[in-house]
Amino acid sequence: MHAHDDLADLLPDIPSLQACLADAGYLAEPGLATALFCAVRLPQPLLLEGEAGVGKTQSAKALAEILQTPLIRLQCFEGIDAAEALYEWNYPRQLLGIRVAEARGNDVAETTLFGREYLIERPLLQAIEHPGPRPAVLLIDEVDRADEEFEAFLFELLAESAVTIPEIGTLRAHHKPIVILTSNRTRDLHDALKRRCLYHWIDYPSLEHATEIVRMRVPEAKATLVSEIAAAVARLRTLDVQKPPGIAEAIDWVHAAVLLGVQQLDADSVQRTLGAVLKYREDHEVAHEAGLAWVAGA
């Protein structure tokens, strides 16, 4: 129970969470700060959706940083199953245990063979078993990539903060992990999963906000260059491109420009660094048609 009070002291209200996140290098708009605040303090799992590159994963990292707890990340993919997400028995070790016991002429009790030392903990179990004092941040990334059966498998974890291992029993978390799920919306998630979660849709940030974020993430870049690139990304987003560049691309672009020693964005420097921000040949054609000088803001 004292972990709760500890969190309440650390994050008494939403503005204080926002300030802590900013100290950790993550600028959260009020909506996201509200969502994260509720996720930590209720506590309740949070489902984050939004275009690729708006900072869904980054927000979980920043949250773990300010709470000074480990970030346990589970990257979902098609066909992910319990053995990869939850736990697996260390089969070779069990075999060895049997052989050693046989060689010594001992009996092997099943309870020792299926004891904790033969259990390989995967991310979900790690999050449940986290010893504290503060709860771990569990990031279940791109949950829409996993199969629907896997969602059902998450229910127990999300609702009870517990997992059941047939040989051992139900393991309950001492410190309920802070669960953040992200989805790119390649498919609709099951209602039962959504029902258990808070929900927040992260929009692409406004120009000023985007400039602030990039400036914070790439402090070595000149302020004028950052504003120019943020404006150029905003212009590219108005074009009919297949993948509108996100904040992650803007940061990559600034990095590339700094690396190449670009002082001011012009048609030539856009030409040289365009690959950092547009990743499709067709998108490059669209940008060239619109004119690189226009992109650079000339």
Added chain:
Amino acid sequence: MPESALGQADLAAVASAFGHQLHAAGVPVTPERSARFAETVLLARPVTIDDVYWLGRVSLLSGQAQIPVYNAIFDRTFRGVVDFSEGLAIDPDAPPAPPAAHSERPPREGEPGRESDGVAPVTSATPGSDARADADLEDRSVLAAASPEERLGHRDFSECSPDELTLLRQLVEQLPLIPPMRRGRRTRRHPSGARLDVRATLRRAHRSGGDPVRRIRRRHVQRPRRVVLIADVSGSMEPYARVYLHLMRGAVRALGAESFVFATRLTRLTRHLATGGPDYAYAKVSEATPDWSGGTRIGEALNRFLDEHGRRGIARGAVVVIVSDGWEIGDPADVGRAMERLRRLAYSVIWVNPRSAAAQYEPLAGGMAAALPHVDTFLSGHSVRALGDVMTAIQTAKRGEPRRG
């Protein structure tokens, strides 16, 4: 709890009344979520109305599409557009307020969360033209002796009377639906698998004193491949559109297919078709598709599909079936480019053009001519029998000749 009992009772009433209003406007808010909303208010102690806005949005919603309706109802309830006392006294049996009227109001200045202009607002627009308007055009006598299958199996849908179409629906729903298969990532034990199952072989070795005598093999499981159906519901396709909706409904339920329809814009129908009976599905379709039987912008619709759904994963490795006659009112070159992109993503592209059944058919429609080079299988699908061919083509879809990219 420091709050007085009175304060909490008020909060509970406000939270549940607000949830109720959202529910009436079509946002699936449960009492559980309303309670969560109240909890967040107690926890965060909001100072401004914007704080309340975000707390409600985070705790009451479950999808991006619900945001515009939420904005409208929130404004009405908390920003004084309507006196809240009315909200408390709402009659549960009263017809739900049309959210369209509110969500189209311009956003207020300085208000957060209004950047989501790219999202089509959830509107309950008036349903499209009633397809039964032509019910009295012809009323053919129904032959009693022949079974519907015999009588209607070869009939072009466009020549059928409304009554016959009703019969056809049943036939269409009886079509066997077998999904195409792909190799799965997981493996399963199989006598002729290519991989050795070391674990099982060793386990078996216990029976023979530790010597592995029998090899146990595994092979990859077969999993159903994703199927995506995209149907044209513009004016020129009207005779076929309703029948294809039945086919889509069957495919969504039996194959877990994704369904989209388009005329001038693209609408995802998977959800609407997956729940409820056929009449419910149609009501939902015409509600969600205000441009039912309007003009056609195939290129734009396909691009939208690719940008918002296909590239994110829905079309990757999928069998994509497009039902359209290829009449494009935009630039046919757009259709060609979109099809080229689609083909690079998809495993197989099947184009069904009911008009192509005519003996003298040539792909003269601009969009059709532009799309054909990027199509793996081209079918007519104009009658129930031809629909059977479409189902076979989906089931046996093969990757076409080598493609670029």
